[in-house]
Amino acid sequence: MKHGGDLTEAMARYGGEAADWLDLSTGINPWAYPFGDIADAAWRRLPSQADGQALLAAARHAYRVPDGVDLVAAPGTQALIQWLPHLAANGPVAIVGPTYNEHAPAWQNAGHEVIAISDLAALPDEAVHVVIVNPNNPDGRIADHATLAAVAAKLHQRGGWLLVDEAFADVDPAIGAAVLCEKLPVVILRSFGKFYGLGGLRLGFAIAAPETIKRIAAVLGAWAVSGPALQVGARALGDDAWGEHMRAQLIEHATRLDFILTQAGGKVIGGTSLFRFVRHPDARYLHVQLARQRVWVRKFDWASDHLRFGLPANDAALGRLADALSTHD
Amino acid sequence: MKHGGDLTEAMARYGGEAADWLDLSTGINPWAYPFGDIADAAWRRLPSQADGQALLAAARHAYRVPDGVDLVAAPGTQALIQWLPHLAANGPVAIVGPTYNEHAPAWQNAGHEVIAISDLAALPDEAVHVVIVNPNNPDGRIADHATLAAVAAKLHQRGGWLLVDEAFADVDPAIGAAVLCEKLPVVILRSFGKFYGLGGLRLGFAIAAPETIKRIAAVLGAWAVSGPALQVGARALGDDAWGEHMRAQLIEHATRLDFILTQAGGKVIGGTSLFRFVRHPDARYLHVQLARQRVWVRKFDWASDHLRFGLPANDAALGRLADALSTHD
Numbered sequence: 001m002k003h004g005g006d007l008t009e010a011m012a013r014y015g016g017e018a019a020d021w022l023d024l025s026t027g028i029n030p031w032a033y034p035f036g037d038i039a040d041a042a043w044r045r046l047p048s049q050a051d052g053q054a055l056l057a058a059a060r061h062a063y064r065v066p067d068g069v070d071l072v073a074a075p076g077t078q079a080l081i082q083w084l085p086h087l088a089a090n091g092p093v094a095i096v097g098p099t100y101n102e103h104a105p106a107w108q109n110a111g112h113e114v115i116a117i118s119d120l121a122a123l124p125d126e127a128v129h130v131v132i133v134n135p136n137n138p139d140g141r142i143a144d145h146a147t148l149a150a151v152a153a154k155l156h157q158r159g160g161w162l163l164v165d166e167a168f169a170d171v172d173p174a175i176g177a178a179v180l181c182e183k184l185p186v187v188i189l190r191s192f193g194k195f196y197g198l199g200g201l202r203l204g205f206a207i208a209a210p211e212t213i214k215r216i217a218a219v220l221g222a223w224a225v226s227g228p229a230l231q232v233g234a235r236a237l238g239d240d241a242w243g244e245h246m247r248a249q250l251i252e253h254a255t256r257l258d259f260i261l262t263q264a265g266g267k268v269i270g271g272t273s274l275f276r277f278v279r280h281p282d283a284r285y286l287h288v289q290l291a292r293q294r295v296w297v298r299k300f301d302w303a304s305d306h307l308r309f310g311l312p313a314n315d316a317a318l319g320r321l322a323d324a325l326s327t328h329d
Numbered sequence: 330m331k332h333g334g335d336l337t338e339a340m341a342r343y344g345g346e347a348a349d350w351l352d353l354s355t356g357i358n359p360w361a362y363p364f365g366d367i368a369d370a371a372w373r374r375l376p377s378q379a380d381g382q383a384l385l386a387a388a389r390h391a392y393r394v395p396d397g398v399d400l401v402a403a404p405g406t407q408a409l410i411q412w413l414p415h416l417a418a419n420g421p422v423a424i425v426g427p428t429y430n431e432h433a434p435a436w437q438n439a440g441h442e443v444i445a446i447s448d449l450a451a452l453p454d455e456a457v458h459v460v461i462v463n464p465n466n467p468d469g470r471i472a473d474h475a476t477l478a479a480v481a482a483k484l485h486q487r488g489g490w491l492l493v494d495e496a497f498a499d500v501d502p503a504i505g506a507a508v509l510c511e512k513l514p515v516v517i518l519r520s521f522g523k524f525y526g527l528g529g530l531r532l533g534f535a536i537a538a539p540e541t542i543k544r545i546a547a548v549l550g551a552w553a554v555s556g557p558a559l560q561v562g563a564r565a566l567g568d569d570a571w572g573e574h575m576r577a578q579l580i581e582h583a584t585r586l587d588f589i590l591t592q593a594g595g596k597v598i599g600g601t602s603l604f605r606f607v608r609h610p611d612a613r614y615l616h617v618q619l620a621r622q623r624v625w626v627r628k629f630d631w632a633s634d635h636l637r638f639g640l641p642a643n644d645a646a647l648g649r650l651a652d653a654l655s656t657h658d
Contacts, residue, residue: 049337200556227529
């Protein structure tokens with residue numbers, strides 16, 4: 001599977017070891033949530049119902065999930081992306097793109113026709129389901145609640161779902177559309193690892209009407225989420241102060257990154273505060289130039305003049321990026 | 330979902346907090362693998378292809394997987410139990426039981442008829458697939474390779490699978506049937522958490538022919554296993570000395586447990602060195618008696634005179650069990 005974000009590929013093509021690389025190819029927060037100690041029991045015993053309930057209570061709070069809407073935890077949103085097309089009604093899915101490249105194959109593999117659309121306003125008559133990443137990855141485009149609700153109402157008549165992948169929505173809690181799930185067939189995905197800087201933990205959520213969540217929980221099965229993820233997730237999602245502080249910090253560092261990218265001749269045309277989407281006339285060449293200096297960023301098959309940059313974790317990393325951008329070999 | 334092994338249920342019915350209970354309701358090794366420190370990167374970044382390859386190499390070694398047979402890691406074998414019935418050819422499945430109670434609903438939910446059989450020799454003509462837990466949970470019955478191969482050869486003609494759940498096979502490496510996967514449609518499940526005492530980690534494996542593993546990997550999707558599980562799993566599965574020592578230790582402690590259970594009027598009629606299966610004329614009463622003293626063991630819907638006991642972790646726990654068994658309130 002090609003993700004373009006795996007450092008294993010970078011090392012295979014350009015050499016070096018993981019420690020040699022500045023990996024800016026993901027949208028994962030470089031300042032991880034300081035989760036403290038993990039209880040021995042979290043590693044040793046099977047997660048209990050009580051552990052799961054504590055996590056879901058914290059997630060309900062963080063994601064502003066109203067009463068009457070339910071949620072379920074999974075070992076990463078990818079696990080949900082894999083299952084949902086198997087639970088969805090038969091029929092074509094329209095995917096608003098270009099976007100995160102895991103949705104389309106998951107629907108195709110489950111037997112759904114995939115229709116690529118560039119805007120929610122261009123909803124094809126034959127689409128039974130719609131997938132939108134909100135904010136979109138990589139361009140950061142945001143669909144508001146009214147727009148989402150209008151599409152969901154149409155899909156309701158067709159017996160389908162509006163799947164809203166809110167992988168990067170933590171950067172602004174107002175984006176979260178959980179409130180729509182009460183009356184509309186909206187299924188929301190939330191990714192824990194990106195905003196909390198813990199991609200290796202594998203934790204994600206689906207939010208939807210209770211009967212839909214019940215079906216998702218049934219296919220995920222028991223003990224879907226690890227003990228450490230339950231414990232870390234409950235702590236982090238309940239920590240409003242850290243979240244608020246981090247949102248400000250991300251914006252500050254994204255602004256500093258924009259300055260460097262602009263200095264290097266790039267034009268920042270979108271993104272979120274977790275990654276920046278840049279147009280550069282020499283993007284393809286720049287990708288190679290950076291890779292030769294062990295800086296790994298994301299390029300795109302569908303846009304030869306665009307790159308995506310994650311946030312450097314400190315001044316040294318930012319300086320290294322600036323140097324690599326200006327060094328032509 | 331009812332597992333009978335969740336302490337949350339015990340506390341709801343009999344009171345107390347988790348720390349008050351002696352939980353002997355699982356077959357998880359109470360002496361967890363001492364896995365050392367987890368690298369920061371394992372929590373923070375998405376698991377890489379290299380991480381996955383290191384884990385699979387260690388698992389291939391530990392589970393004696395020959396060349397020409399492949400394997401894939403999942404966040405616990407439960408995730409595989411959930412997916413496999415969706416990948417299997419249409420048709421009924423025969424499940425050798427009584428056994429672990431998660432297989433039947435997973436096949437039913439995927440639309441397969443489930444036929445309960447008590448012995449592999451009683452293979453129904455209409456069964457396309459067979460599920461066997463080997464050694465069986467809870468009675469410890471072991472099917473040998475020749476018996477498994479004969480059944481798999483029949484199922485091969487029917488286009489089906491022999492699913493062998495080797496959740497407790499680590500207690501004797503000779504039980505592992507990975508060698509059969511080379512020429513027969515055998516799919517093997519291995520559970521990491523039980524023998525290594527890390528049930529909360531969520532790590533399991535499927536072993537099968539390469540084309541089958543490719544299909545399983547495709548539905549699991551990317552980053553299925555957490556960074557900590559990849560790191561801990563690779564270390565533990567490569568540690569032959571620990572494994573050998575632990576196998577002897579488990580046998581020693583199972584023997585001590587048997588003595589206590591026999592003293593209390595039970596007859597140990599099976600199990601593995603990770604759990605003991607006991608017949609006792611007052612089993613139902615004993616379950617309540619133990620629960621009232623905050624000792625939680627497994628009972629079975631299908632056998633009112635049987636209980637299953639996990640291993641007490643130390644002399645104090647063993648003594649507490651002995652006292653609880655002899656204390657009638």
